[in-house]
Structure formats: C-alpha cells, structure tokens
Amino acid sequence: MDRSDYASLIYSRLNAEKESLKQQFDASRGGIGYFYIDDILPEAEAFAIYNNFPKPEEMVLKKSLREDKYVAAQMDKYSPVLEEIIYAFQDERIVKLVGEICGIKNPLPDDNLYAGGISAMGKGQFLNPHLDNSHDKDRQLWRVLNLLYYVTPDWEEAYGGNLELWPKGMDNLQITIHSKFNRLAVMATHNNSLHSVSPVTFDGFRCCVSNYYFSEEPLLATDSFHVTSFRGRPENKLTDLVLRADAWLRMGIRKIFKKGIKENPHVYKKPKD
Template sequence: MSYLPHNPQDPTLFDYDAVKDLGRELHEKYISGDPFPHIAIDNFLPDNLIDLCIQNFPERPDPGSESFNRDQERYKTSYHPDNMEPKLRHLFYAFNSRPFIRIIENISGIKGLIPDPFFLGGGFHETRQGGHLDMHADFNHHKPLDLERRINVLIYLNEDWKDEYGGQLELWRTDMSEQVQQITPIANRCVMFTTTQQSMHGHPQPVNHPNGQSRRSIALYYYTSTWNSTKASKTTQFYARPNTKDRADWQVRTSEFISDITPPFLMRQFAKAHYRLSQGQRKTGGA
C-alpha cells in the first residue's frame, strides 16, 4: 500500500480531503533528522503513478533538457516536464498543487510553501553509467520569482537497485567532516529535506549498474516568500570530501568573489551587457 492514497477519479491528481492531514505523524521524525531535517518514505506514490514515470521516462534529450558533464556533475541530464507526454505533465503539475504542498508542509512544519511553475532545475533527473553528482549545497534564490528555496523532494525510479550499483544519496555534516546518511535510490522511495547552505548532499559514488542502467529520479523544489536584500544569492556550491579526488568548483567561487567586491552599479551594467550578448547569439544561432 502506498503512502499517498490512490485517486480513482483521476489517478494523476491528489484529493485534498484525503491528504490534508497526511504527514503530521512524520513531522517529529523529519525535524530530528541527522545531520539536517530530512526523511525517507518508501512506497510513496501509488503504483500506477510510479509505473507511469518508469515506463515513460525520456529515452533521449529533448529541447527542454539540460546535460552536464564536468568534474562536479558527470553524465547528468535533467528533463523539463513541459516536454513530457500529457499524463506525465499532469502529474508534475499535481506536484505543484495545494494537496501535495499540504503534505510537504505537514511533514516539514514549514508553512506558506510556494511551488515553482518554471521547474528550475526540477523535473526528471538522470545520471548515466559512470556519472556522479558531488557533494553540494543547492542554489538558494529563485531569481525570476524572488523566492527563497526551502525544501527538496526526490522520488527515485530505479527498480531492483542495489548498493553496489553506486549512486546512493549521501548526507554530510556542514563542515564535510563526516558522512551521516547513505540512502539507496530504490524505486518509489521519496527523500525530503530542508535545503540551506548547510545541507550538504549528493551522490558522489559513480553509477555502476551491471547492465548499464542509469540512475533516475523525480526532483521537486519548493520555496517561501522570505527572500530579502540581506541574504546573499548563491548558485550551487560544491564541496570536496576529505581524502578524495573531488574537485572544488573554482569557476563559481571566483565569479562570486568578483561579484562580492564589484560595486552594484558595475555589476548591473555587466548583467545588461551579458543579456544583450546572449540575445544576439540566440538570434544568430550562437556558437
């Protein structure tokens, strides 16, 4: 039996009356999570929905997908919901609905959560054979909506996945001194956690499936209207595990250092020039 109840009227929607109190019984476990508030819930979605995602996972990149292949995130692709088949689009839009948000609020205790209609960084995620995602703290500012990022929800889509296949989600202490949690990304396991600049997470162990299968998941992010000018906007911050070959992202750190020491007026002029250049490249096809 799944944690979220099946809706016989519309399988891709969640019934508010059926879920409005769901998650309150997990709140204490969530906030006491170590090294930061989190929880893992097995058999999270009804079987028909998890099967829908597994059977219709994209076979190749589409116009809305983004692929990454660098030291910190190797062989990773994200797929935007707007390019998926209709039932999958409806499901992702349901993840942004009041009933689903109510469940997240009940579990986390964070009220006033706001979904992301743009799905920035969200959607389906895939890491192919040999790929990994180094330890990091997520970007904290949704600039188009001027919102503060608060909650990550990950739902895994990997059938019969074993520890030796790699790709386990790892949670580490803020100072990167110790791994505290290691969570195997098995199908229909949901992991939810509070995301801050202290919530270090990733799957740094390379994917090593004997049949070459990729690591797949649903990624959903939620925000609150608590952003203000006293907070520093950060992109994803990667950190190296001790005694490993992990590499720091010096390009991002250098860019943020320059931003910190450059007067705001000059930064605004630079941003305008960069925008005009990008628009010109887009119109002419770019390089």
C-alpha cells in the same frame, strides 16, 4: 491519470504517515532536515512513470567536474505522464501538507521548474557535494525544500546514485538515502544543506522526478544568498580546490550581475512565455 489524480494518491499516503514523517524531519532538523517515504504511489502508476521516461540521449547532458547527469525541464517534449506527475507535487494540498510536516509556513511551488523536472544518471555519472542556489530564478524567493521522487524499479543501494547528506560537513560520514523505487525523499535547503549523489556503479539509469519549494523567508536566520556551490568528494582533494575556486568566482560575478551574465536554461519555457 492527470496531476489531480496523482496528487490525491500522494496526499493520502503522506497524510496517513504525517506524524511519523514530522518526527523524522524534526529529528534531523538540527543538521539537514529530511524525511523519506516509500510506496508513495500504487506500484502500477510508479512503473508507468518510469516506462515513460525519455531515453538519455533525448535529454540534456550536464557534464563537468561538478556533475555528470542527464536532465530535462522542457516537459512538453516528453510524455504527458511526466509533466502530470511533476506538477502533482505542486498541487496546493501537497504543498501545504509537506509544509506542515516540515514546519514551514506558506511554502510555494515552482511552476518554472527552475533546476527541477526530471533527471537520469547512468554508470559512472555523479553529482558532487554542493549547496543548491539559495533563490529562485528571479532571485525573489528563498529555496527551502527539495523533493526527489525515484522511479527506477529494482534499484539497489549498492548500484549508487543515492542521495547523500553531509550535515556535519565533509570531514564526517555522510547520511545515505537509498534512491529506492517509488520512494519520495524531501530535504531542507539552506546554507548548510550540503548534499550529493553517489557515483552510479551499475549498468542502468537511476531516474528521478524533482521539485523545489520556495518561500518569502529563508529557513535559517543566518542564510544568505549563494550560487550553486560545489565541492569535491573527500577523497578528491584537488577537485575540491578547483570547485571551491569556481564557486568563489561565480559568486563574485553575481555580486556585479544580480541575475548572472546569462539566463539559466534549465527552466520550463511554456508557449505562453
């Protein structure tokens, strides 16, 4: 299957549930707007995507106090299946429909896969609470939506690796969205979109296909530019202090160097580039 074939299946599934998904997003809009939908593809196609994921050692390990996970955006190194499913979510039909569900005018996909692509997280790995970078790689567009498609069969919620939303801050209980096989989760990204991935406790890998949508306008009138800003989990007070200082320092650098000191390597550098 190519990206158009995948997109047709995804469109059909989303469109069939459009009104209920819109209600789900609208009900959560006051905090961090989100929706999720199961069985976004036929099961056989979802299995094929998972079976074509690279081994973790073939991906890039990002390991620090902020996060511990494997990622990849240089998609021509891997099975063509993965590139096709990633760009299926950038099909004009899908982008427009998701925008309608979330009440966002003219969302734009990201051909560069800036911080998108694929990821895998194994036992002990995590992604601490954070705000995503507010803009695209050229700091021209606002990041407005995060699309996460989970493809690990039989992944139970108790295994960890689940999406966590903190709409009321870290002094309150988070919302957990199970990273269930063949589930698509979509969340809004703005100055209050604090989210994380719970530590993996199972001896296996939670695999995910991710995309971001951007816009010429921010989601909230109060949104302002910020770098990816991490926090420690509520039980990790010292880590929280260190990561807040880290974010403050990196923000200071970006006030001087608009696009940072060095280019973020997590983009898809195609031959034409």
